[in-house]
Amino acid sequence: xxxxxxxxxxxxxxxxxxxxxxxxxxxxxxxxxxxxxxxxxxxxxxxxxxxxxxxxxxxxxxxxxxxxxxxxxxxxxxxxxxxxxxxxxxxxxxxxxxxxxxxxxxxxxxxxxxxxxxxxxxxxxxxxxxxxxxxxxxxxxxxxxxxxxxxxxxxxxxxxxxxxxxxxxxxxxxxxxxxxxxxxxxxxxxxxxxxxxxxxxxxxxxxxxxxxxxxxxxxxxxxxxxxxxxxxxxxxxxxxxxxxxxxxxxxxxxxxxxxxxxxxxxxxxxxxxxxxxxxxxxxxxx
Numbered sequence: 534x535x536x537x538x539x540x541x542x543x544x545x546x547x548x549x550x551x552x553x554x555x556x557x558x559x560x561x562x563x564x565x566x567x568x569x570x571x572x573x574x575x576x577x578x579x580x581x582x583x584x585x586x587x588x589x590x591x592x593x594x595x596x597x598x599x600x601x602x603x604x605x606x607x608x609x610x611x612x613x614x615x616x617x618x619x620x621x622x623x624x625x626x627x628x629x630x631x632x633x634x635x636x637x638x639x640x641x642x643x644x645x646x647x648x649x650x651x652x653x654x655x656x657x658x659x660x661x662x663x664x665x666x667x668x669x670x671x672x673x674x675x676x677x678x679x680x681x682x683x684x685x686x687x688x689x690x691x692x693x694x695x696x697x698x699x700x701x702x703x704x705x706x707x708x709x710x711x712x713x714x715x716x717x718x719x720x721x722x723x724x725x726x727x728x729x730x731x732x733x734x735x736x737x738x739x740x741x742x743x744x745x746x747x748x749x750x751x752x753x754x755x756x757x758x759x760x761x762x763x764x765x766x767x768x769x770x771x772x773x774x775x776x777x778x779x780x781x782x783x784x785x786x787x788x789x790x791x792x793x794x795x796x797x798x799x800x801x802x803x804x805x806x807x808x809x810x811x812x813x814x815x816x817x818x819x
Contacts, residue, residue: 537567537568537569538567538568538569538589538590538659539568539569539570539571539586539587539588539589539590540557540568540569540570540571540588540589540590540591540592540655540659541571541572541573541579541582541583541586541588541590541591541592541593542554542557542570542571542572542573542592543572543573543574543575543576543578543579543591543592543593543594543597543602543605544574544592544593544594544597544623545574545575545594545596545597545598546594547574549594550572550574553592553651554570554572556648556651556652557570557652557655558570560652560655560656561656561659569586571586571588574597575597575598575599575600576593576597576599576600576601576602576604576605577599577600577605578599579591579593579600579602579605580600580605580608580609583609583615583618584612587614587615587618588618589618589619589658589659590618590619590620590621590655590658590659591609591618591619591620591621592621592623592651592655593605593606593620593621593622593623593638594622594623594624595622595623595624596624596625602622606620606622606637606638607637609637610637613670613675616670616677619639619640619658619659620637620638620639620640621638621639621640621641621642621654621655621658622638622640622641622642623641623642623644623646624641624642624643624644625643625644625645637735639658639689639693640654640658640693642654671740673740674740676738676739676740676746677737677738677739677740678739678740679739679740679741679742679747682737682739682747682749683794686737686749687703687749687793687794690737690749690751691785691793693751694751694785695785699751699752700751700752700753700754700757700784700785701749701750701751701752701753701784701785701793702749702750702753702754702755702757702758702782702783702784702785703747703748703749703750703782703783703784703793703794703796703797704747704748704749704750704758704761704762704780704781704782704797705741705745705746705747705780705781705782705797705798705800705801706745706746706747706748706762706765706778706779706780706781706801707744707745707746707778707779707801707805708744708746708769708776708777708778709744709776709777709779710775710776710777711775711776711777729765729768729769729772729773730746730748730765733750733761735750735751735752736748736749736750736751737749737751745801747797748761754784755782755784755812758782758784758812759782759810759812759817762780762782762810763810765778765780766778766780779801779804779805779808780800780801780804780810780811781797781798781799781800781801781802781803781804781810781811781812782797782800782810782811782812782813783796783797783800783812783813784812784813796813796814799811799813799814800812800813800814800815803815803816804816
């Protein structure tokens with residue numbers, strides 16, 4: 534059975550689409566899978582084509598009429614079906630790469646691009662897009678599953694942050710009822726407190742276990758992670774005063790890059806003991 538893979542090229546300039554199509558077909562003509570090239574001339578058309586064809590990889594310009602690439606990426610990333618689709622932006626803007634990564638893209642290439650470098654990125658993206666057999670989402674909450682996050686997603690995000698020299702923080706938090714006598718909260722599932730969760734598009738929400746959740750915060754330094762945690766705590770206490778929040782944060786550095794999760798778990802344990810937000814194993818006492 535032939536293994537079919539597909540690349541969607543999105544650009545409002547037809548000559549760029551044709552050039553990329555020609556180079557990609559030539560590059561991959563001798564590989565052990567059949568490659569389909571799809572095209573779209575704006576973000577709106579890209580979303581329609583992607584929903585119909587489910588491409589493995591999308592090369593997308595940012596500046597386009599009708600709908601730009603950032604909007605299209607937001608729409609696609611909001612659909613769990615495209616969680617593992619590799620999206621690479623093509624951009625001539627100096628600051629667009631940050632916006633692109635925040636919108637959920639996996640990578641970016643600056644125009645005018647080196648075609649050899651672009652083809653290497655495409656090859657890596659196609660090889661990375663595999664059927665892992667791992668459930669992407671938790672069936673109860675619809676959030677990212679812990680198994681998928683630990684085995685695949687966090688490593689990809691760490692590599693991307695290191696490659697582009699970006700900040701990255703991981704926040705583990707646990708929600709508990711302050712008093713065991715408040716049976717009503719337990720009967721109602723502690724209320725609809727999940728609605729208080731931070732909802733930044735770039736953040737990755739993970740169901741960790743029964744009452745513990747994780748949030749991966751791309752493009753966020755420690756001070757930014759603290760602000761997110763404090764904002765979440767404030768909203769939770771305001772709406773559900775009988776609930777208690779413990780927060781452990783780890784951040785990407787030379788010491789923690791291969792142990793971002795253990796550092797976050799240690800920090801959560803410290804937070805549970807002290808009642809304060811903890812960062813890389815130390816309580817933040819104000």
